[in-house]
Amino acid sequence: MDIGLIGLPQVGKSLLFRLLAGEGRGGPGQTTVGMAPIPDPRLDRLAALYKPRKVTPAALRVTDVPGAVPGDDRARWNRFLEAVRGADVLVHVIRAFADETLPHVLGDVDPLRDARLIRDELILTDLAVVESARNRLEALPPRKRRPDDEALLERLPLLQAALEQERPLRELEWSDEDLRRVRGFGLLTLKPMVLAVNVDEAQLQAGTFPGESALREAAAGWGEPVITFCGPVEAEIAELEPAEREPFMAEYGIAEPGVARLARAAYEASGLISFFTAGEEEVRAWPIRRGTTAKEAAGKIHSDMERGFIRAEVVAYDDLIRLGSMAAVREAGLLRLEGRDYVVQDGDVILFRFNV
Ligand SMILES: Nc1nc2c(ncn2[C@@H]2O[C@H](COP(=O)(O)OP(=O)(O)O)[C@@H](O)[C@H]2O)c(=O)[nH]1
Ligand SMILES: [Mg+2]
CATH class of the missing domain: 3.40.50.300 (P-loop containing nucleotide triphosphate hydrolases)
Structure with a gap:
């Protein structure tokens, strides 16, 4: 872009x-x-x-x-x-x-x-x-x-x-x-x-x-x-x-x-939105166009992730910040498991599961 x-x-x-x-x-x-x-x-x-x-x-x-x-x-x-x-x-x-x-x-x-x-x-x-x-x-x-x-x-x-x-x-x-x-x-x-x-x-x-x-x-x-x-x-x-x-x-x-x-x-x-990946190693914002699917979003990170896509574990940014930790998000039932066709939303914090 x-x-x-x-x-x-x-x-x-x-x-x-x-x-x-x-x-x-x-x-x-x-x-x-x-x-x-x-x-x-x-x-x-x-x-x-x-x-x-x-x-x-x-x-x-x-x-x-x-x-x-x-x-x-x-x-x-x-x-x-x-x-x-x-x-x-x-x-x-x-x-x-x-x-x-x-x-x-x-x-x-x-x-x-x-x-x-x-x-x-x-x-x-x-x-x-x-x-x-x-x-x-x-x-x-x-x-x-x-x-x-x-x-x-x-x-x-x-x-x-x-x-x-x-x-x-x-x-x-x-x-x-x-x-x-x-x-x-x-x-x-x-x-x-x-x-x-x-x-x-x-x-x-x-x-x-x-x-x-x-x-x-x-x-x-x-x-x-x-x-x-x-x-x-x-x-x-x-x-x-x-x-x-x-x-x-x-x-x-x-x-x-x-x-x-x-x-x-x-x-x-320009119509871009961001999803985030977050861990101890790196917190990062990824630009995608509105309408991008979970599988395509995985491909922005690595082509292997797109090819071997299994699922996306998704939490909304607001929920994560409000609850303060991933553990609390899980407990509250707000961690969603999404498939390849899920349309990624602005502010989604995502962990991709994939096979290599
Ligand atoms: N006084 C003043 N001069 C500025 C400002 N912005 C740029 N300039 C000056 O304007 C000239 C042209 O700036 P430049 O960034 O090269 O403009 P460009 O031709 O549009 O790329 C330079 O001498 C700058 O120092 C400003 O906000 N105030
Ligand atoms: Mg110039």
Whole structure:
């Protein structure tokens, strides 16, 4: 699963990338990839219970692409978008911070304008992809069309109409089959989007930034979450010893780093949920898509576990924390034995039984 960072140049994308994923692989002027751990308070509670040697959070891959300005250099902008075609969720980084020494690439700071600009760009990019796919299929002689082509020829005009009305494709109804047929197109407006607003220290202190209500109102209509973070302050938090973090954040009136909230928002927007494995050796969160079965979930850990799957011993996170131990869970009759087709729920703590 991948997060793609997008946005105008000089808004703090690369700084956010480093906050999420550390240094990553790549370099200045190159596309950089890294892994972003997804903080989860439930994992900390489980770790307190099991005191394992190792705690492993779920992680998503993040891609940071060197910036380009839409309209300014079309080819460069298209290459920029090309790099995030494979992403499962897009995070649009938007500048709210004031800094006279660093002019905004469009002259002034205007978060809603930037949000709209990128949104419109993604719609136009998809429109070009849909039109060219439609033209290609319509040019095929009917005897050369495969069944999927016929289905696409019915579907593509619908997509085109939505995009022409400036609606992202994720607003349409999608069956699994419909999604499968367009998977190769890398449609950008099909991806969930999170708006990440980079505020400055004064705005963080004030708890708001200029243009916030206009941006939030538009984003609510689009169904896109808005998360604020202050790049330089987040960088300071990351440098601190864990015990020093809370008092430092309290000075800014925040309970949790913005980057942690952002990572979780991207995770949730991408439709992922977590199940846990817990023992003395390791407590770990595993990312799965909603609807994953017990047998498939076992395969995330090891292919042998999937092949030799016998059953899953499952307890809900809330039950385990409330009762305080696996023994108490068993006594209360809340440890469930589930078969291969059980649909894993968010927060399930699972022990897989398998044959090798
Ligand atoms: N004042 C201020 N400068 C920032 C902030 N975030 C990033 N910058 C600066 O903006 C410039 C561009 O940041 P970068 O992360 O490379 O942006 P990118 O082009 O979107 O990847 C750098 O000089 C950063 O130090 C911020 O929150 N406040
Ligand atoms: Mg950059």
